[in-house]
Amino acid sequence: MPVRSAGIAVALAFALGATGARAADTKPAEAPAPAAAGSKPAKAKKAGQQKQGKPEKSDAATAAGKKPLPAARLDAAREALAGDDDAAAVAAAGSLGASGAGNAAEPLAEMLAAGASPSRAEAALDALAKLGGAGALTAPRTFEVLDLYAGHRAPEIRQRAVKALGTVKDTRVTATLLARLGDAAPGVRAAAGEALAARRERAATPRLFALVKRGDAGAAGPLAALATPDLIPQVAELSGTVDDGVLASVMGDYLQRADVPDGLRVDVVRTVARMGGAAATTALVEYIASVPAKDNRQSKREAQKLLDEQAGATK
């Protein structure tokens, strides 16, 4: 299909040029007047202030654990991704993702930049997430494409883009993830929260707390992962205004963090116990189960005691 190949070549050149040009457009020097949080200009400015938009680790060799795919295989993948057969395109995307190769992202990013049907886009984003998980997403243009798709109209696509974006070691990612915490779709918010928690982005804490305050269950785990000790009483104060299940989830996950002093854990255990209800009991049970059997720390004993008291009271 020479016509199509030629067309795709043109499209790739300019579509990728478009995403590249977008990044150039939003350099701090050219950014417009202060924008609301999460808007592209503000995001670019923030990224620029941090590390001038460069990847955290630009050395592809350190990122890709496996050796690059040969050119012939990449060309075959490109052919499948652009072909008429949806199943073949999805399979090609899966294969590239499973390869873990440093250059496997290129055909995927190219296809996304040129535009694809939702099913192909989802497959490509899943593959990119997989590559990211293997530390194989290093090309700056991969960030550009994922950043673009994190603003796609379809929530399923946004969610996948956010998940993949979370694996990219580039400081510019943070602003997009923070913005997606305000997404209308719960799945996208949850994906953004998890990515931020995995990246230990403490800047996300206020927005995650705001989400918990709105009863967003997807924010509970990420908030527990990032919360500082002084935030826990504030979470406890939400009792009565927010679903106890969400609050118990925050505190239960917080109890399981290794970096929390045990004295503080004891306080949290008591707070959880005071909340009562099935969610609180589950949080305490899961906490006890998470502690190794030979570890007889005070918070574990306290949790057990409180559970026993609850059981006695109900008999």
Next chain:
Amino acid sequence: MSARVRAWMAFVALAAALPACATSPYKRAGNPAEVAAALARSQPPAAAGRSLVFLVLGGAAGPRVAAYDLSAARVVWTQPGDVTTRIAVGHDVIVHGGKAPGATEGSALIVARDIGNGAVLWQHALAGDERLAGYDVDGNAVYLVVQTLGLTKRGTTGAVVALDPRTGLLRWRHPLPTGRVAGPAVRGGLVAVPVDSQYVILMDGMTGMELAQVLSTAEAATFVRPLPEGMFYGSRGVFLLSAGTARGSRQAPGYLLAKLPPFVRPFYWYDLYRPEQAQYSAIDRNHILWRVTAEGDRARFRDDTVAVHDYRFLFGFDSTSGTLRWAYTHPSDAVGSTDTGSVIVFVSADGDIRALDRVTGARRYEARLQGEMVRAATFDAEGFSPTLPKTETGAGPAPDLVEALGAIVADPDKRFPDLKLFAIEEIGRLPGRAATEKLLHILGGRDLPPLAVQKASEALAARRDTQSADLLAAALRLHADYAEGRSAPPVDFLARAVGALGGMGRSVTPELVAQLRHPETPVQSAAQIARALVATGGEEAIPALRDYLTMYRADPAHDADPSALIAIAEALLKLGGAADRRLLLFVAEEPHTVAPLRAHLVRALGETEPGVGTKTATRD
């Protein structure tokens, strides 16, 4: 000309010919000399020098009548009693309808009270076969127009009955030529009675002698109204009674019709043929307030201003252009209002008494009846012209029109959708940033009905306020955020307003681009953004346009409605260079592109020569 109008004209012509008929009771109708002579006999009423409002009160204390002195800001008297028809104020008595003990339906009781203390002076019950058409009062007499029912409709007769105002004794009784009669009006000893829809009989108040007949050829004469500046009659409009309007036509210099917006009910005075309008009703809360400057036969609305009372809202309009001069919102319904010639005075259902300058709308009087439920009010406050002390809250300059109209739009009362639309349109007509800011604020609101949002959007775009592009940019900088509980701005409308600015709106390009990239921006808004970018020449948006087009070109969600993609592609074609043309060529050829977009692009690219209408400089 419609058949209805032709029929009406034929009827009028026939009526005009009637005076020539020897058997017609209206052979004097339309005689200017007789009307002039009748008017010459009447004396302009002397100013009473009072500023009273008579209140019909309800509530736990039962039905009562009260007199309130506006100048002294105090209740003068309160008396128990039912008021069934509107209070008429004379020299030293007031008259109203009342309930007779054991009265049957349709029977009427006229009650006269001393104006000084409210005591009942006399009561006059109509006979069983009599129906009350209306009444008025002056220093000389109380004038009743009554119908005496016959066995048939044609057998019903009418008469004017004059009673002594202090005693209720009969002064005279004058038969009318027809049973189809309306309530009277008296001014300076001249009694005017509308009859048979288009005639007004003028008679001497002292004797009951008929002096002249007026023929209204252009419209029915359903009211007569006495004012210090003259006697008026009319229905759809207002005629100053004079020799020039003895045969009333709309071309007469004494004819008045204010230019008013569609929401205004064109109600100048009560239809005195309709007994139910003699009762206090919604009409007292929704009508036009007007005064006249009369110069001989010529008349114009005083200060070229009329006021409109619409329940809780009052407006001042230029009567010749319909331009809004001022607006006022009260927290509760105003149950009665009047134009004293200087101020618009009104009383609210919960006892507030206010006066607004009739020309500027500035607040000039405030008082309150504590704990009272006011059902209705009649004013005797000709010339009342208060001035609030400057230190008092609310006194001073005219109210800010943008703020006043904004308050109407934001008002939670759902009874007035037309009024809200009017207020939005008026804000749109006002110049300045404040009006633009208010429209943006309205568009950002959550509770407005769709039609109001549409109106605000149209008003915003239509005003083309190039000085307020920064306000549009600020509004567009907002975006939906679930974490912050914030919803999206009305991007569609804002983009339209930016587009209307043309090149002056180009500074808003970054905000339009940000919204184009936002996932919550509706598809229709994306199309509007693209059109706005073309209108403003926002070439900086080209990368975002490319991204949008490529990202969604193969999305079947755009199959059914490709308008956004087409608008984006058109924008690229107009704003972009040769490289963008090649990109569009690819999109047109690539089989995964949604079919409607492909078809459009094939046609659009074919219609434009390469290089014509495109730019090749720096974006290649």
